Amino acid sequence: MKTPIHPSLLLDEQLCFALYAASRRMTAAYRPLLEAMDLTYPQYLVMLVLWERDGLTVRELGARLQLDSGTLTPLLKRLEQAGLVARRRRQSDEREVEISLTDAGGKLHERAADIPRCLADRLCMSVDAFVRLRDELKSLAAQLAAPSDDE
Amino acid sequence: MKTPIHPSLLLDEQLCFALYAASRRMTAAYRPLLEAMDLTYPQYLVMLVLWERDGLTVRELGARLQLDSGTLTPLLKRLEQAGLVARRRRQSDEREVEISLTDAGGKLHERAADIPRCLADRLCMSVDAFVRLRDELKSLAAQLAAPSDDE
DNA sequence: GAAATTTATATTGTTCACAATTAAATTTGA
């Protein structure tokens, strides 16, 4: 009887689990820093996008973060409730909802400025290794993008 | 006026976002394969652990996957409902709940055997690059582990 | 320009994650 050679099903050999575990730990590492600003990690990502370019639509935010309205709509309502963003339909196209920073939302940018350094300190990683890992993850994500997604 | 130099708050320069996006894409890549077995991705991880070593307690499963009972208890109840595992209190220590594979749960192992290869095919990555990335992610996760966690 | 199609957002329902709390069993130590 011939035993077929299979790639391993051992947990510790899986790339997927290493990725899943690292991602959750990363989010956990941000949590105490973001808690001080009353933001969750996904909310922080939305704020990063808006600090970069204000007044995007839900669709544009979703394209940037790879999240759909099912995730973003309630999240944005919570940011609105917190007074950090405003949501309003565009007069030019009533289907679109434009998300814009409030004064409080804009000001939060300054308080966030130290977060990347805090995390970088935790990592004990050279800038070079940081950039290399980041870019490897980006190309992995691109490789995994659904064939229909773009190419 | 002196402008302080801050590490970037630009989304595309963040390691955390690359990690978050790659992890979600990976889960999405598994989804259609696991759907055929009526498993979600976290359920699949639990099955990987049990196929490796059956009869672990909830605590031991949690230690392996870095998940707590708040996540595992309902997930394991769903696996039980699906007829893949059995849950029972240990007679030696009634606090512990032992999770064991049913026949159906054990048999599913064979159907899962091809999954890693399917994913590997998607990645277009050398074994070497695969192992290097996986181990980098492991050491990243270890680095991010709460100081109190272990060391 | 009315009907069909497409697009943008919202809603509903399911399943994670995770913090905080509860409840019960076990262990510890005066």
Next chain:
DNA sequence: TCAAATTTAATTGTGAACAATATAAATTTC
């Protein structure tokens, strides 16, 4: 021995993710 502390799961509540569907507005087609 027995009260206090610890350990293990379960429960409760909040906030993602994401599929599927709904709704409404804009665009295309004929």
